Amino acid sequence: METVKKFFGFVLLLMALYFLRTILPVSVTALLTALLLLAFGVFGGGLDRLTAEAGFFPRLKKFLGLLALTVGLYLFVGSLLTGGLLLPPVSQWFSFAGGGVTTEQKEPIAWYHDLEKGLQAARAEGKPVLIDTWATWCANCRVLDKKTFHHPDVARTARDFVAIKVQLEKAGSPVTKDFMKRFGLKQYSLPTVLLLDRNGQLVRILQGVVEPEDMIREMQTASGQ
Numbered sequence: 001m002e003t004v005k006k007f008f009g010f011v012l013l014l015m016a017l018y019f020l021r022t023i024l025p026v027s028v029t030a031l032l033t034a035l036l037l038l039a040f041g042v043f044g045g046g047l048d049r050l051t052a053e054a055g056f057f058p059r060l061k062k063f064l065g066l067l068a069l070t071v072g073l074y075l076f077v078g079s080l081l082t083g084g085l086l087l088p089p090v091s092q093w094f095s096f097a098g099g100g101v102t103t104e105q106k107e108p109i110a111w112y113h114d115l116e117k118g119l120q121a122a123r124a125e126g127k128p129v130l131i132d133t134w135a136t137w138c139a140n141c142r143v144l145d146k147k148t149f150h151h152p153d154v155a156r157t158a159r160d161f162v163a164i165k166v167q168l169e170k171a172g173s174p175v176t177k178d179f180m181k182r183f184g185l186k187q188y189s190l191p192t193v194l195l196l197d198r199n200g201q202l203v204r205i206l207q208g209v210v211e212p213e214d215m216i217r218e219m220q221t222a223s224g225q
Contacts, residue, residue: 007064010040029137030075037072041065108155111165115179118164119200128223129196130161133179135169141191144209151212157219195222 017033041047046065050058112118115131122129132149134141148154168176171188179185183194183202195204195218203222206215 006040006044010036010044030078034072034074034076034078037068037075041067041069041072044068108152109149109158109163111163113165113167115164115166118162122162122196122198123200125162126198127160127162128198128219129194129200130158130163130219131166131194131196132164133166133168133190133192133194135167135190137169138190140209144191144193148210148212148215151215154212154215154219157216160223161219195219197222197224 013036014033017029017036020029042065044065045058045061046067046069048058048062048065050062111132112121118131119129121127132141132144134145149158166179168179168188168190170176176188180188185192185205189207191208193206193210193215194202195206197203204218206218210218
């Protein structure tokens, strides 16, 4: 019974961290999650010795404890290297130590990282606008970037757009509030892609991981093709 209480206690703490992730710095969220899992692994039975006569539940307890220790260590190292919840690709590990050489993958889309400069360029060139909102803690943002925006056909279609990436790290930050008010967004949800026509009018809001073919179709509609 005591083990069950400990288990659900840790689950409740993890749920609390999940809901606090939008207001806590990513590095703090990652570190707290890692420490919580490591604590569960230690006190939840991950280091307990099993006898040959041990039954199913002691073995399950040890398995869950070892799993928590493994994931906790993974997140802990990831928080030290990247300040986020996931480790970077192996090719980037040594760059954080300051002495390694890494091979950077070239972005297939030329992104602006300043909203005002991007919108100004779009007005000057008479182009529609593609805005991708993201945050460092957002796993689906990385999926969208790698799966869709790195797709050659999407990148080719994006040449007719001015592409802008906007970082909205926290739901309640002034940057996020101003952005949502400016474009009439009712809900903080990432990733969210906004498509503006050549006149700067918002014509489409896409949320979640959009498949490459769907993104191309929406972009062609926004550009009037």
